Amino acid sequence: MNNPVKASSASVDIAIIGGGLVGASLGCALAPLVDRHGWRVAVIEATALPKASEMSWQPSFDARASAIAEGSAQRFRQLGVWPAMAEQAATIARIHISERGRMGTTRLSADELGVKALGHVIPNAWMGQVLHRRLAELPLEWHCPARVETITPEAGGHRLRLSDGSELTPALTVLADGGRSGLKEQLGISSEKVPYDQTALITNVAVSKPHQGIAYERFTQDGPIALLPLPGQAMELVWTHQHGSEKSRMALSDGAFLQQLQQAFGDRAGRFTRVGSRHAYPLSLVTAQETVRPGLAVLGNAAHALHPVAGQGFNLALRGVMDLVEALETGKQHGHRLGSMETLLDFEQRRARDRHNVIRFSDGLVRLFGVNHPLLSHARAAGLVGLNLLGPLRKSLARRAMGLER
Numbered sequence: 423m424n425n426p427v428k429a430s431s432a433s434v435d436i437a438i439i440g441g442g443l444v445g446a447s448l449g450c451a452l453a454p455l456v457d458r459h460g461w462r463v464a465v466i467e468a469t470a471l472p473k474a475s476e477m478s479w480q481p482s483f484d485a486r487a488s489a490i491a492e493g494s495a496q497r498f499r500q501l502g503v504w505p506a507m508a509e510q511a512a513t514i515a516r517i518h519i520s521e522r523g524r525m526g527t528t529r530l531s532a533d534e535l536g537v538k539a540l541g542h543v544i545p546n547a548w549m550g551q552v553l554h555r556r557l558a559e560l561p562l563e564w565h566c567p568a569r570v571e572t573i574t575p576e577a578g579g580h581r582l583r584l585s586d587g588s589e590l591t592p593a594l595t596v597l598a599d600g601g602r603s604g605l606k607e608q609l610g611i612s613s614e615k616v617p618y619d620q621t622a623l624i625t626n627v628a629v630s631k632p633h634q635g636i637a638y639e640r641f642t643q644d645g646p647i648a649l650l651p652l653p654g655q656a657m658e659l660v661w662t663h664q665h666g667s668e669k670s671r672m673a674l675s676d677g678a679f680l681q682q683l684q685q686a687f688g689d690r691a692g693r694f695t696r697v698g699s700r701h702a703y704p705l706s707l708v709t710a711q712e713t714v715r716p717g718l719a720v721l722g723n724a725a726h727a728l729h730p731v732a733g734q735g736f737n738l739a740l741r742g743v744m745d746l747v748e749a750l751e752t753g754k755q756h757g758h759r760l761g762s763m764e765t766l767l768d769f770e771q772r773r774a775r776d777r778h779n780v781i782r783f784s785d786g787l788v789r790l791f792g793v794n795h796p797l798l799s800h801a802r803a804a805g806l807v808g809l810n811l812l813g814p815l816r817k818s819l820a821r822r823a824m825g826l827e828r
Contacts, residue, residue: 434462434563435760437582437592439570440599441467443488443546444722444739446553448598450501451747453560459754464563464590466582468603471554471566479510483626484698485545487658489514489637489650491737492541497744506552511542512651515635518690541637543650543658573605579717579761594717594761596746601724606710611720616707620645621668623661624703626652627683628696633657640687647687657691659683668702709781714770717761719746726777738780745772 436452438445449465456463490498490511498504517540519528532540568586573595582590597605606613627649638649645662652658661683663671671679680694687694708727713720722739746769753765 434464434590434592436461436463436594436596437580437590438463438465438596438598439582439603439605440597440722440724441465441469441471441554441557441566442598442600442722443549443553443736444600444743445596445598446550446557447501447740448596448721448743448746449557449560449562450503450553451743452750453501455747455751455754456561461760462563464565464592465557466568466570466584466590467564467566468569468599469567479548479551481510481545481653482547483628483656483696485547485626486624486701487543487545487626487650487652488549488736490542490544491734492537492539494737494740495539495542497740500744501556503552503556506555507544507549508542510548510653511544512653513539513635514541514543514637514651515539517637517639519639520641539635543637543652545652570603570605573608575609575715575717578759592717592761593759594719594750596719596721597724598721599724600722601708601710601727606720606724609715609718611715612711614709614711617665618705618707619665620705621663621665622703622705623659623663623668623671623700625659625700626656626698627659627680627694628656629692630695631655631692633691636691638687638691642686644686647683649687649691661686662705665704672700672702707781713773714763714766716763716766719766719769721746726781728781734780738777741776742773745769748772 438448441449445465445467449463452461452463455461490507495504495507498507515532517528517530519530530540532538565584565586565588568584568588570582571585572581572583574581574583576591579591579593580595582592582595584590599605601613632655633649633651635651637651638647640647640649644667645664646660647662648660650658650660661668661671671682674682676697679697679700683694683697706727708723710720710725713725721742723735725742726735726738728735728738749765749769749772750760752768753760753762756764758764
């Protein structure tokens with residue numbers, strides 16, 4: 423990544439710690455405010471990034487991808503980056519939800535809801551490249567590669583000491599580092615962690631017939647299986663296991679793995695013909711006990727890490743990005759100091775209900791379909807059938823999942 427503006431002063435208005443998908447989205451979203459108010463924004467990223475001129479897209483069968491709700495696509499349109507992102511996006515036209523061994527199903531379609539797509543699936547590397555190309559056009563100060571070694575509260579903001587020898591004193595510091603840096607702990611911000619005793623096995627699979635833009639969510643006795651359409655005749659697989667039980671499947675040959683997947687999922691998507699490299703991630707619900715302090719906001723996985731069953735993690739984070747930018751603009755109009763608690767409490771109030779609803783929905787799905795009891799299984803099946811018949815309720819839930827309602 424080129425440094426569009428070389429950092430020459432310790433005094434900046436906003437420091438974004440983390441240049442991943444969430445931090446990069448925030449940098450892009452701040453562009454109008456930087457232009458309008460002359461704010462100085464610094465981005466601090468620990469991983470070395472290529473220069474804009476060196477960025478080249480190399481599609482890979484093993485590339486990890488994210489489900490982008492239609493509401494998130496609309497937000498990326500606001501940022502001016504959607505046309506480029508759409509080049510490598512697979513459209514979700516329909517969603518099929520079922521439980522193995524039960525007759526109940528729920529089906530959602532874009533046509534039924536009057537939208538062009540329910541969502542999109544985009545390789546993470548491509549999303550990152552598009553966002554960083556946009557960032558390279560903006561007058562931002564880059565510290566990359568660099569880590570924040572210490573963060574110290576002081577009057578008017580925080581003092582950041584970086585591994586490249588720089589010191590910054592931003593009026594507003596945004597933690598968008600995924601919670602991996604230990605900075606929350608330095609500040610004494612605790613997180614509530616609820617382990618699910620589950621591990622997600624994630625990989626890409628090729629299928630024998632066109633997926634036609636259908637995304638599948640299938641609940642099994644072992645855990646939910648999600649299949650998301652990818653460009654071409656491939657799908658991303660997220661297969662949830664009881665913690666420890668994934669190890670045997672990680673060790674299987676490709677052929678044996680595909681055979682077990684076929685048995686667990688069935689033939690709805692066709693025959694599974696190829697599997698890519700497999701990755702395993704332990705699952706927990708993690709929520710920061712504080713997301714705002716004077717001169718500080720916490721975004722993305724640093725604020726909340728969700729179970730992937732509902733595919734809402736990044737979409738929730740992106741709504742947080744846009745809400746923060748709106749709160750900063752409102753605060754400026756009201757004459758509040760950048761980083762003031764008036765502004766940050768406005769941001770927190772915008773987020774609280776959305777965050778609560780998404781966490782409750784995702785966590786509820788995990789717990790509802792994670793209990794293996796005959797009577798509950800019948801109730802779930804009846805619920806899926808009922809939801810398929812109740813058009814207005816189904817549409818309302820779908821629009822919430824798409825980020826079009828909160």
